[in-house]
Amino acid sequence: MNDRLRLIGALVGALAAGSAIAADLPSAKAPPAPLAAPAPAFSWQGFYVGAYAGALLGEGTFTYLRDTPIRGAGFLGGGTLGYNWQWTPTIVLGLEADFGYRGSQNAETVGWNTPSATETGVFGTFRGRAGYAFTRNWLIYGTAGLAYGSDFVPTAFTSQLPLTLGQLSTGTTVRAGWTAGAGVEYAWSDKITVKGEYLYTELADSGVAYSTNFGAVPLNVKSAGHIVRGGVNYHFATPAAAPPAPILTK
Structure with missing residues (x-):
């Protein structure tokens, strides 16, 4: 009987000692929580409308005996069609075409010349774009290419010397030219972007004719100006896939 009591006492002592040793050991650390995958970057690749x-801030000239500035702001609006190549995660190349309506421009009175406002017309461009996607949703870009549009032709003019009254007889024509500028675009969602853009545009000089009290008079018109505009685009591309979550190793 005493032997059994001694055996039970030895077992209880061993268990108590083991519990004390386990209490002194540092607790095991819980595995770290998995890292959240970063939000996917906007994909600029693909077609958009x-x-x-x-x-349009006019900066042209009307010439009758001397140059007369064609200035003043006119409305400009229309549609856009384009395509982007996401060359690298940060480099975006593209082509863009637009076409729209151009409002009339004012002509200043200089010396003895007083032209009227210009006729309304059309305006469009076909440009290349090179951009840098500097954050997940922002793109800055430069752009340049072909421009075309109705020339800035006053519908009539008067001149104090030599007492000339003129009425446009040939009408406006569409001239080719060039344009260059820059802009910034923001991805509002995975399909919608908004942008602000500046362009300088210059069209080829125009030879126009006016019927005057001295007969038909050929004149020269230069059409140029600064364009400041905003826009919204719908992209047919899908958002870029998020990178896989990192694999945790022991």
């Missing part, structure tokens, strides 16, 4: 509106 959109609309724009803004102002």
